[in-house]
Amino acid sequence: MAMTALELGLRGAVVALFLVVCTVLLLRYAAVHRAANLGAAMGVAGAAYAISTAPFFPASSFGWSSPFIAFAMGSPVIFWLWASAVFDERFALRSWHAALWTLLAGLGVVSHNGWTIWPDLAGTCGRGLALATIGFSALGIAQIAKGWRTAVTTARGRILIALVIGIGLQMTLAAAAGLAAIPTRSISLSIALGLVAFGLLSIWMMLFDPPESQPAVAANGGGQTARAAPSFANAGPPASSQAALNHLKHLMATERTYRQEGLTIDVLAVRLGMPEYRLRTLINDGLGHRNFNAFLNRYRIDEAKAALADASQAEVPVLTIALDAGFQSLAPFNRAFKADTGLTPTEFRRRATAPQTADAVEIARSK
Numbered sequence: 191m192a193m194t195a196l197e198l199g200l201r202g203a204v205v206a207l208f209l210v211v212c213t214v215l216l217l218r219y220a221a222v223h224r225a226a227n228l229g230a231a232m233g234v235a236g237a238a239y240a241i242s243t244a245p246f247f248p249a250s251s252f253g254w255s256s257p258f259i260a261f262a263m264g265s266p267v268i269f270w271l272w273a274s275a276v277f278d279e280r281f282a283l284r285s286w287h288a289a290l291w292t293l294l295a296g297l298g299v300v301s302h303n304g305w306t307i308w309p310d311l312a313g314t315c316g317r318g319l320a321l322a323t324i325g326f327s328a329l330g331i332a333q334i335a336k337g338w339r340t341a342v343t344t345a346r347g348r349i350l351i352a353l354v355i356g357i358g359l360q361m362t363l364a365a366a367a368g369l370a371a372i373p374t375r376s377i378s379l380s381i382a383l384g385l386v387a388f389g390l391l392s393i394w395m396m397l398f399d400p401p402e403s404q405p406a407v408a409a410n411g412g413g414q415t416a417r418a419a420p421s422f423a424n425a426g427p428p429a430s431s432q433a434a435l436n437h438l439k440h441l442m443a444t445e446r447t448y449r450q451e452g453l454t455i456d457v458l459a460v461r462l463g464m465p466e467y468r469l470r471t472l473i474n475d476g477l478g479h480r481n482f483n484a485f486l487n488r489y490r491i492d493e494a495k496a497a498l499a500d501a502s503q504a505e506v507p508v509l510t511i512a513l514d515a516g517f518q519s520l521a522p523f524n525r526a527f528k529a530d531t532g533l534t535p536t537e538f539r540r541r542a543t544a545p546q547t548a549d550a551v552e553i554a555r556s557k
Contacts, residue, residue: 204240207389208233225275235265263298266326267291273330277337323365331358340481448489449516455482490515499542508535
């Protein structure tokens, strides 16, 4: 009885921790990190998993418990997508990702709640769910290879690697236990302890791991404000880091260094007079960008958006705007622009300039 009480207490703590993770990610990082929303979804899935695998949670009921089961059992897909967003700079959400999640969540609901009504179907769905979980866990861990070199240069990147590997291994072990018909009760406490560890690690990484610096807000060439990346820490930055940030802000926002052809992180580090690893830490930890290309593209895309939204530049070709912003060709610009806005540059221009065109027509008519 005491062990059950301990486990229930741990699971309650897990739910609270993951809710904090969701809140911090959505309120502080959703505007900067593409992975923030998926990370928040991971938090919801983790909380649902902690609830749905707890002692005394009702089974064989397609009622109020089903949403908890769906979020919990669909978590391997969310894990894979989150890891992809963290480590793969070309990743973009697709509609078929939602279909995959729905399929896995449906398998989970049937396998959990249908065993008294359709035991054979529930068993088949359970085995399919376990195999899919192992597959998506492996896919999630495999994403690390796409961003390994950048991630290992910062403390937060190394923690993220450990977090992805840890979560993937726990999902794999839990699924393997299901395939081996090991009773859930025998590993339930271990699962709860693992979830607590992941929750604490996530909180520590976001709130208590001091980065190189706090964020700076940079204005782009079009007079708009570029997205500010909030820091994971609450303490103020060291004076030297703030000076470096101010210098970096000046180079990017005022001198528009991001337009320079062939600009690399080592070239920028030389201009700033600092080692490359320190600039990388400043960009990743201090400003919250996934890597140098994401940092560079933030300025370039913001300038392109301002130009595309300007009715006076309606006749300027998209290629010219892309080249002026610092992109080397149209294809990478189109990919980066659509990943950021969900629209092609032409679609964005059409939507942005439509109200201005309508206003101009109305003014002309009134005259």
